Amino acid sequence: MVYQSSAQKAEDNQSSGIMLVTVGAIGLIGDIIFLIKNPLDMPMFNKYLSCGVMGALFVLFFVMGILAVRSYKIFKDKATEEGTVIDKIAKWSEQExxxxxxxxxxxxxxxxxxxxxxxxxxxxxxxxxxxxxxxxxxxxxxxxxxxxxxxxxxxxxxxxxx
Known part of the structure; x- marks a missing residue:
């Protein structure tokens, strides 16, 4: 397994979180519009079933995005600590x-x-x-x-x- 620094993990979590929140929010808005307008003239049961499943999926995207953004903050703090440790090791290594x-x-x-x-x-x-x-x-x-x-x-x- 290749080592991935906390800074890289933070960057990955930030981009994933933003993307998931965006897709979840746009999807929920689209789902609500679809539920209200019913542009495909679906029967009532199919409309609620489709909107319910898709709504649950978009809510899941939104929640996972928020969790990823929260993880970004944790990894960002770890990256700062990691950078300090690497600097200390580098200074010591250059001398010893x-x-x-x-x-x-x-x-x-x-x-x-x-x-x-x-x-x-x-x-x-x-x-x-x-x-x-x-x-x-x-x-x-x-x-x-x-x-x-x-x-x-x-x-x-x-x-x-x-």
Whole structure:
């Protein structure tokens, strides 16, 4: 599963909420007009059944839209907190996890002392070391958030090697 930040979730919920509220409101208005005017000259039973089912559907759209907009506010607050944590991790990483530091210490915890030369093996070893150091420093941060940060940070430091 791909990590999705709270900012992305907030944006998705906002756009979904606005769309659902809009469709629900327009649908309810259209349903009421259809119920009153009966432009298709439907028999009474069919008109009430159709309008009832469609009305329930549009009310459901409207309610789900409102819930999505409420979720947007929650995810927006989480995104602010997440951004603060990422900034702290980035500052710490720039000081502690430099290119030289990673290259020098990434084999310290490992029982295998041979130097890796394959780019893929190097990527996994370096990423594992960076992740381990960050998780040791920031214990209560979610692993998915750290994984996303490590991918970006790795590209920032070692991007020109690949």
């Amino acid at each position: 996890l430099t290119y030289e530091n990673i290259e020098e210490h990434m084999y310290d915890d490992d029982e295998v002392y041979e130097k890796l030369t394959d780019k893929e093996d190097l990527y996994f070893k370096r990423s594992e070391y960076i992740k381990k150091r960050i998780m040791r420093q920031y214990v209560n941060v979610s692993e998915e958030l750290i994984d996303a940060f490590v991918d970006d940070y790795y590209e920032k430091i070692f991007g020109d090697e690949n």
